[in-house]
Amino acid sequence: MRLLGNLRFYLILCSLLTAQAFSQSKSIVISGTVTEKGSGQPLEYATFVLQDAGNPENVTGAITDLKGKFKIRTTAGTYISRIEYLSYKTLEFPARTFDASINLGNLEMEPDVAQLEAVEVVAERTSVEVRLDKKIYNVGKDLTNSGATISDALDNIPSVTVDVEGGIALRGNDNVRILINGRPSALAGFGSTDALRQLPADAIEKVEVITSPSARYDAEGTAGILNIVLKKDKTRGFNGVINTVAGTPDRFSFTPNLNFRTDKFNLFTTFGYSYSTPPGNAFFDNTYQQGTFDRITEERDISRTNSGFNGNVGFEYFLTENSSITASVFGRLNDGEDLTVNNTVRFINSALDSRTIRSETEVEDEASYQFSLNYINNFNDEGQELAVDVQYSYDEEIKPITITEQNTFPNTETVGAENILETEEQNEFLIQVDYVLPIGDAQFEAGYRGNFEENQTNFNLEELNLATGQFEANSGLSNQFVFNQNVNAIYTQYGDKFGNFSFLAGLRLENTQLTGEVLGADTETLEELLGEDVALEFDKNYLNLFPTLNLTYELRENENITLGYNRRINRPRGWFINPFPSRSSRTNVFQGNPDLDPAFADAFDVGYLKRWKNLTLTSSVYYQKETNSFERIQEETGEVTSDGIVIIRSLPINLSTNERVGAELGILYNPTKWWRINTSFNFFEFNTEGTFRGTDFGATNTSWFSRLGSKISLPGKIDWQTNAFYRGPTENAQTRTKGIFTLNLAFSKDILKDNGTIALNVSDLLNSRKRIRSTETPFFSSDSEFQWRERQINFSFVYRINQKKKRDGGNRERDDDGGGEYTP
Template sequence: MTKHFYLVTILFLVLTSTAHAQRNVFITGTVLDQESKQPLEYATLVVQSVENPEKVTGGITDIDGKFRVAAAPGRYNLRVEYISYSSFVLNDQNITSNRDLGTITLTLDATQLEEMVVVGEKTTVEVRLDKKIYNVGKDLTNSGATISDALDNIPSVTVDADGAVALRGNGNVRILINGRPSALAGFGSTDALRQLPADAIEKVEVITSPSARYDAEGTAGILNIVLKKDKTRGFNGVINTTVGYPDAASLTANLNLRKDKFNIFNTIGYSYRTPPGNGFFDNTYQDGAFDRIIEDRDINRKNSGFNMNFGIEYFLTETSSLTASAFGRINDGEDVTDNNTTRFIGTTVDSRTLRIEDEQEEEKSAQFSLNYNNDFNTEGHKLTVDLQLSYDEELKPITISERNTFPDNELIANENIRELELQNEYLIQADYVLPMGDAQFEAGYRGNWEQSDTDFSLEEFDLNSGIFVPNLGLTNRFLFNQNVNAAYAQYGDKFGEFSFLAGLRLENTRLKGEVSGVDTATLQEAVGEGIDLDFDKNYLGLFPTLNLIYEIAENENITLGYNRRINRPRGWFINPFPSRSSRTNIFQGNPDLDPAFANAFDLGYLKRWEKLTLTSSVYYQKETNSFERVQEETGQVTSDGIVIIRSIPINLSTNERVGAELGLLYNPTKWWRLNGSFNFFQFNTDGEFNGVDFGVINTSWFSRFSSKITLPGKIDWQTNAFYRGPRENAQTKTKGIFSLNLAISKDILKDNGTIALNASDLLNSRKRMSFTQTPFFTSESEFQWRERQITLSFVYRINQKKQRGQGRQRGGGDDEGGEY
């Protein structure tokens, strides 16, 4: 850590000295819409030399409408431009020292509005000190897709066959909705992301080096999904309908009404899907009645869901507003898995069985939010306060029957499982921003209180008596509370071309668990002596952050980030009650699990040319007390002689990860856009459990490529390809995965409508193939969560025109250089 500190200090001094060596003066100001007084992001300041008119420089405004452009002392013509607005012009200005142009208000140009369009279609990337922002825009493959599908198209992000989201290959990523924990993300589960429509997303923030403003949770970083809340004046919206095969249908409407004093926004949607899946497992055993067991699984799913996000923003004054919003989600699902199993003694088939698992799932989520925002002035001085209440209910009744099909036809087992999980979350957050010239100070507080109640019961059919008997060893109730209180402060400043943002966050975490409804002696024996079944743990930690950026030129910069992160164990990871995935495999949480901590460094480089944009970074992370799921024998066997295996999470010492990523966007012509990214990483895990060494060194990579072509007749064609290289952990090796998506669309109805045909996983190759080896068994498996999907969608825009051709200019006059 000392060596890294010295390196950062040296870089700071070098860049600061370089910055002060510049003899430039700075032109600053703020650009607002004259009517709404809202800041205009991406407005362009053009600085043209009077003596040499061919010498032109400039810059763009940030999210608060502010610009700051460096220029050599001299005489200039200044012009502020914004698409569909009248320009602001100041000619022949003698600028010999720093010049503040103050607040510049622009008005809409009616003559331009008749020809211009108002809705952008492009996917862009914006680089900030602590994050990259991907405005999802017109990605054809997202039409009719889910949020999980949209995330899987974002550079640095992957979504595996089980729906688990990873950032740079690290699955410990914190997912936020509109900057806060949310019922939409299922409080840590990603199931809801597979059911909600991608049409609801405005942008995704990839935060690999979070500043102190953000929750310290998530050692990989943070994905912040920002939902649509349009502020275009008047009534407007987009309606998207989709049908597909295997059976799929959806209807989503994003509607918005903006008046002088209020803005009403609403997203409402319904979806129905039947995505089939499959699995194959070939297991060999060292002990037990059988030497080899083969499982062939067919999975048939049916999900129907309704969601709505409704809100109103009321403008109290010209600088303050109050926003109230409510989100609701109802989902009914059913997964039926037919598992045909063949058992061998030696090479001889001993028996065959059919296991049918019917899992029903009824989910209800609700979230209520209240936000107060006060922009004290146009210089960025503001206060925001958020209150949020979330509720999530999930009921899973499961019936399992298993019977012999060879050599006899008889019932082996019959089980009824009922799992009810209730979660409540309360959040209070306040953030204060105080600008001080070029510098800025921020401070805030967040209180987050989560309560979960998991009620699990199991009944087993007694073959002798012919009745269902409760399994008291597995029937249980687990109460879990996670309370996090945090305060932070951070300070940022700019010296010439050098900017920094340094912060410190203090977090107190309390984890409290309580078990009931079970024989504690039996459970204590299962989890091990010395482990508290009822626990109350407190953790107090400091989390420093530092982000640096050096602007080599207007379209070129270097960034350096450091942050400390925490990975808190979720409720199901510390729930000590075993839960069944089958009669022979159980998952058991570990109440002795402690949080993991990580220190991460990130060095990035960005360069834009006329037709090419390059983003790159190298990163290093060291995590202590990292989590790892291990498998071990329980010492028990089923009634028909199969060894029961337990999977349990543990704190497995340390995990070091080093990697590099590269992104390229190339626009050879106005009608063709190429997009590629590559991410390479290696991680080294060191640790042992119960005398078994689980240390491993693994190298892996993933890459994605996208090509979008605009054809005559207002037809767009997009190809997305993805490959994830082989990877392994302490016990499992997984082969590489390739998938290919194709989409084609055409604009109709005078550009008010678009029809699109989308093929997801065209080659039906998105399958996870793994090999697991332990001292007591091996398993070769193949799993496919969803088979190839074909969808046809129709989008209709209300009082919105689709943008084709040139969009808003970005820095350096590169109209598409920021796309990604």
């Protein structure tokens, strides 16, 4: 019996030892969520550290994602753990045995008030974040954005350029898709960027530069996507920011951004009023090979008056701890009046023949409305999520235009006069469903997006009958153009991580329907303008696949390389298709082309990132090949004005191919605590091949642009920031554009116990932001200079209610911008 009892004892002991040995080698998962104590804000990029209690040199860890969640796979055992985050008190836990997978739940961290002053300097080092498919720039710290517009803020983002007319380009390519919070928005008006030049930059939380979009994004935009994420505070209680700006030339704006949050709801509002009178000017020197005049010069003075009101009200209701529904309404009203006075001088055989003065007054009454509804459900702590978005947008623009032209030499006779009434309406409906399903360490996504858009343009023209002195309707050019674009898309993508290697692969299927119809017009007049082979009514349907692939390999903790591939589409917008010519000039007109087809592009991108203690380096090499690409060409219409001037037309056409190759480099450097340097350089070359109506429009162009930003913290809580930008010369088959240099300067000082900030901002200090072009064709040549806005000086005052200056790590929110990134 004693022998049997001893045998039993040894068997039990062996079993316990075996179980203990097994538990020591068993693989488990430790997860949790890190938030800020009091506010409940998720803390992104906090570090969870796991240290072996028996072997302190054995240390591993994990980084929290956008929602403050972390997950680490390790072996069962006894560990000492802690959570570290810049400007927060370290959260430490005593030794604990982990023998099975566990979720530690919500772990709260307290801000370390003693470190806040240092944090505001250090936080500047992390103003760029790199993901699998995008770079994120936190623009709120840029002083030159104080009192500036959203368009101005974009011009300070690496890889992005904004020309003198407000046109936005990414890596030198102007076919870039602009999104607001991940979606098309009424902020973009009729597909233009006019509204972005009127809304304050202070409303921006961050800008995402997406040069290799994942399948979750709309395939529109061959250059890529710029996603502007607006502020929405997550701090409990009542808080906000009020920004007042006054400047010269006349400029005034008042923008309160207020937020009230409780455990059950979040109410956020942004209102703004703006008034500005930005003057502009232009000069043209045209030489003609035929016609009555061999040379004509035009000198234009442009006076603008813009006043507008915009408001956004949103209400987020928390259904449960993991689900919420958000409703928001956005509205914008803008009244503008532009007066352009054009002094024209005509020469025959180099001798002065005549002078005229042309006055054009254009009134713009714009109204935009947008209604949005969002539902999100985070089913569990593993990341399973369902998001549903519904959005309706309406835009209306009414433009009465009055044009008069009369001689000033050798007589004062009236040359002509026109009354134009142009109205544009756009209705757009969007529905989007996104589902995210974690599968172990991997992530699967699928979704649907439907975008339905109708544009209607009404154009009515009355011309002065010089014989009778009465205005008569021009039935040949008065018209109504209706354009519809409907896009239905489904997508799926899958991401995973194996050791140091991460990937995100996706496929998007899109069906595009483009329809257009011309109503109430004289078809004979149009056929004379466009040719009989151009269809005035069209119904086109395209079904296309758009694959995407993004790869990342981590060479070290702070060093990685990326590879991206995506296929994109460039759909022609309504004003590129509308066949009716513009009336801004009697001799140079722009006319849409109803025969335009979408262009398609395949793009490759290889990137490299390296972080040191005080320096961050980002770089990439990219290649893109676009087929059926758009190009604006100039040609003779075969018509002359009543006084013998040849009429030149600009027309968008489909060319065969456009190849683009380039490289970019960005450096963010902090030589000291009080000095930050941000510089970037982008070099590219494109080659266009194609002929149109027997003319070869092929061209090769090499260009580059670079920017340098310096921010210095001076004594007395004064910050000094300088931004310099230079864009090199460019050219196509007909036009050469000279380089442009711009210098912006800003100073700011914190007052009222850091609750307020005053700032002085000078935009285009040297008044050098001018587009200078030279055009050569077989029938005419032109030298021109255009300045959309002259130097602007702004003084601003910012007052913060119940909040200090934003520091890195605060104001985190759900990444509901159409994300598309996989964070292992």
